[in-house]
Amino acid sequence: MNYHQTHNRHAFSRNRGLWGSVTFLVAVVVVIQLIAPHFLPAIFTTIVRPFWRMEFSVNSGSLRSPDYLLNQNEALKRQVAELSVRLQTSSSVMSENDELKALLRRPATPTAAIISTSSSLSTLNFQPSTSSLSTFNFSLSTSSYTLAAVLRRPPIAPYDELVIDLGDSNGLSVGNLVYGEGNVLLGRVSDTLGQTSKVLLFSSPGMTYDVMITDANTHKNIPAVAHGLGGGQFSVQVPRDVVSNVGDIVIVPSINNKTIGIVGGVITDPAQPFESILFTSLVNIYDLKWVMVDIKPAVANPPPPVVTTSTKNAKK
């Protein structure tokens, strides 16, 4: 009598081998991550970094004609000359501000330092190479700002983070604050590799921290807790009686009053005791090409007023 074969030994051993290889792969990833957390990011970033640099160079106009670049250079020089005149006015206001703070025995603002450094920059020759720009350091007595090129930004980079072209070989460390144009706070360095770093934006979902909403007309400050919504968007819940208007500035409360965003909308529901204030970063994070990283030694770096918790925990 012949029996139909119900069990395929070869298929069984092949499947077992397949599951074994998947389990082995997962185990290898977990073990590597536990022993050397930077190993996998370093390997993959080393492979991918040349592609990112090439794309950045192409987007920055490296492949444009010499005539176009010369004209652009000329236009930029004129723009710098015009801006340097404006900077002199603002730097005088900032120096006055610093004098007043010195009278009250408070440290000078890094903003003033940047402006004074930038004004001296206008007398320098332009370096057209992007790589030389990215390693240009603004060394100051209290802090050091380094210009970094943004290799990846949202929405291409997920998790609401930036990938910049400076790493621990350039002196960056986890926790360094990152600013956009106009000294607008954007985020902080969350991970550093040799040549690149990841910057977690403050607007990342799940991030909560203290802010101050400044009324544009009366200059009254409203303390609140902001929640990151992703994509450079934030929300704040305040009592309905609090008056806030579109265009109010949102700052991080400290002596230096770092600007973080501008109110874009207020949602009020008569049935609710609270109203939601939505604000957005002053800098468009989708267009970011360059950022400034405040490189301070870890000990001298005062803890920023940002508390990272998950939204679910905050609700609990």
Place this chain on the structure above:
Amino acid sequence: MQKNNVIRIIIDIVLFASVVNGWWPLIFIFGVAGIWYFANFPEAIIAGVAYDALFGMSSGMGIRGWLGTIISIVLYTIILLIKKIVRR
């Protein structure tokens, strides 16, 4: 060269380009297609790990920084189980 090898190389190139550029929907679509079409397609898991290594796996993100790895492993397991049932 066999037809399957050509398809595999094309899918691998698309996966690599998608990981470099962070196009997760493409990684998802081609990863699922690869796992379904080929008997063994570990490139999908490697793509998930590479994606997290490039953009996630940093402090402050917690489990969110591992989403690519977790999703790729879960998808791989589920599709293999479905294949096993459907193609019995």
